Amino acid sequence: MRDHLQLTPDGQLKHLLTLDGLPARILTQILDTASSFVAVGEREVKSVPLLRGKAVFNIFFENSTRTRTTFEIAAKRLSADVVNLNVGASSQSKGETLLDTMANLAAMHADMFVVRHAAAGAAHLIARHVAPHIHVVNAGDGRCSHPTQGLLDMFTIRHFKGGFHNLRVAIVGDVLHSRVARSQIHALTTLGCPEVRVIAPKTLLPRDVSNLGVHVHHDLAQGLKDVDVVMMLRLQNERMQGARLPSAGEFYKHWGLTVEKLRHAKPDAIVMHPGPMNRGVEIDSEVADGPQSVILAQVTFGIAVRMAVMSLLAGN
Numbered sequence: 001m002r003d004h005l006q007l008t009p010d011g012q013l014k015h016l017l018t019l020d021g022l023p024a025r026i027l028t029q030i031l032d033t034a035s036s037f038v039a040v041g042e043r044e045v046k047s048v049p050l051l052r053g054k055a056v057f058n059i060f061f062e063n064s065t066r067t068r069t070t071f072e073i074a075a076k077r078l079s080a081d082v083v084n085l086n087v088g089a090s091s092q093s094k095g096e097t098l099l100d101t102m103a104n105l106a107a108m109h110a111d112m113f114v115v116r117h118a119a120a121g122a123a124h125l126i127a128r129h130v131a132p133h134i135h136v137v138n139a140g141d142g143r144c145s146h147p148t149q150g151l152l153d154m155f156t157i158r159h160f161k162g163g164f165h166n167l168r169v170a171i172v173g174d175v176l177h178s179r180v181a182r183s184q185i186h187a188l189t190t191l192g193c194p195e196v197r198v199i200a201p202k203t204l205l206p207r208d209v210s211n212l213g214v215h216v217h218h219d220l221a222q223g224l225k226d227v228d229v230v231m232m233l234r235l236q237n238e239r240m241q242g243a244r245l246p247s248a249g250e251f252y253k254h255w256g257l258t259v260e261k262l263r264h265a266k267p268d269a270i271v272m273h274p275g276p277m278n279r280g281v282e283i284d285s286e287v288a289d290g291p292q293s294v295i296l297a298q299v300t301f302g303i304a305v306r307m308a309v310m311s312l313l314a315g316n
Contacts, residue, residue: 150183173233199223
């Protein structure tokens with residue numbers, strides 16, 4: 001059903017809502033297309049005309065810095081007209097339904113919606129109701145999915161490691177609340193990564209973790225042994241006060257990534273983080289700014305990946 005909604009009858013990408021169920025050929029097509037866009041950001045004129053005359057609406061019902069900004073930059077580099085909707089000042093705050101909001105924006109001749117929403121499935125709901133010519137990109141929905149983050153993470157791994165077939169990858173931290181982790185797991189398994197580990201306290205693992213095809217570890221040192229890629233996850237500070245975690249300091253002591261703990265991984269292992277980072281909670285500054293960190297490269301590659309997604313959706 002997900003493929004039916006995301007793909008056209010001839011198997012081309014129509015919407016990007018989740019990486020769950022997308023075939024490896026689509027993921028690889030996006031990564032290959034992104035490779036062709038990386039150099040655009042290094043040129044004096046940082047634009048190509050692939051979306052000229054198209055209107056892209058960035059509609060964020062949750063706060064965002066990297067995702068929203070890189071989507072805007074990506075659309076502008078494709079020469080699209082970009083509209084950023086301030087949802088807090090929109091009619092949503094007056095009681096208008098999500099579908100009525102989208103219908104009104106569609107009446108303004110939108111061609112693409114980039115949507116972030118706190119409710120899981122919001123992007124799917126929108127995709128089911130938009131006109132056939134409108135494309136929907138999920139920029140994060142609840143705890144469910146963040147497909148472009150998953151894709152830019154795959155691009156980063158492929159760039160630094162050359163592929164996926166001989167890798168051990170560890171995903172560390174708040175897997176329970178992380179839409180990023182789910183997208184990472186789906187992408188890694190689809191692209192042929194033979195061993196994906198999740199490392200977290202039991203209280204921060206989803207109930208269905210055993211069904212995701214991953215190896216579960218509760219000890220960071222053991223879980224990091226001989227891995228090629230360490231993917232840290234954001235831990236929201238407000239959750240520190242709840243029953244799931246005793247304190248930020250306790251989390252850092254057992255599951256925060258330090259230089260000493262990173263030594264359990266391979267010497268050439270790369271360290272990733274989707275941002276924003278909580279330094280001194282899930283990652284030490286010496287690691288975040290260290291030689292094995294590719295965190296800023298992720299942000300840069302995110303522009304090219306989002307350019308690739310939008311250009312493929314528009315049929316270019």
